[in-house]
Each structure stands twice: as structure tokens, then as C-alpha cells.
Amino acid sequence: MGMGYAKMRAIAEELGAYAEHFEGGWETMGRLQEYVVLTEALDGAVEQHIAGVEAADPAQADTLRAGVLFPVRQKHQDLLTQLAVCAQGYSPWTSYAATTRS
Numbered sequence: 001m002g003m004g005y006a007k008m009r010a011i012a013e014e015l016g017a018y019a020e021h022f023e024g025g026w027e028t029m030g031r032l033q034e035y036v037v038l039t040e041a042l043d044g045a046v047e048q049h050i051a052g053v054e055a056a057d058p059a060q061a062d063t064l065r066a067g068v069l070f071p072v073r074q075k076h077q078d079l080l081t082q083l084a085v086c087a088q089g090y091s092p093w094t095s096y097a098a099t100t101r102s
Contacts, residue, residue, distance in 0.1 A: 025086060032083045039076035046072055 046069050054061040
């Protein structure tokens with residue numbers, strides 16, 4: 001009829017282990033999100049600087065686009081990808097935790 005004490009205890013311990021895992025992962029995801037915001041701000045600042053350089057020295061503007069702006073945008077995309085991978089990694093575990101509680 002009911003779940004035995006040993007089974008309930010085992011589930012509680014398992015969920016506790018998942019909770020510890022989630023806490024570390026949420027911290028990592030939070031740091032990744034901070035880096036995403038930072039690269040977005042950096043992108044805007046570099047783009048603005050390039051716009052100012054463009055009229056006076058188009059070749060320098062092209063060099064800045066290739067040497068600075070492109071790597072910033074590439075890193076931004078990498079961070080977004082890593083954030084998505086982290087989020088997907090939690091999806092199966094959160095579903096499992098929800099089903100074992102009921």
C-alpha cells in the first residue's frame with residue numbers, strides 16, 4: 001500500500017545528491033550567463049569604436065572587425081552554446097526528480 005521507510009530514505013538520499021549536483025551546475029550556469037552579458041557589452045563597445053574609426057580609416061576598421069569583433073562574437077556564440085548544453089543536461093535530471101517525488 002505505501003512505500004517502505006528504506007525506499008523513502010533511499011529516494012531522499014538520491015534526491016539530496018541531485019540537489020548538490022544542481023547547486024554547482026546552477027552556479028556554473030550563472031557565471032556563464034554573466035560572461036554572455038559581458039561579451040554582449042564588449043561587442044557593443046567594439047562595434048561603436050569601429051563605427052568611429054570607419055570614416056577616418058576604413059582599413060583599420062576592417063582590421064578591428066576581423067581581429068577584435070569577430071573573436072568577441074565567436075566567444076559570445078560559444079558561451080551561448082555552452083549555456084544551452086548545461087541547461088539541456090539538467091532537463092532529464094529535473095524530470096527524474098519530479099517523477100520520483102510523486
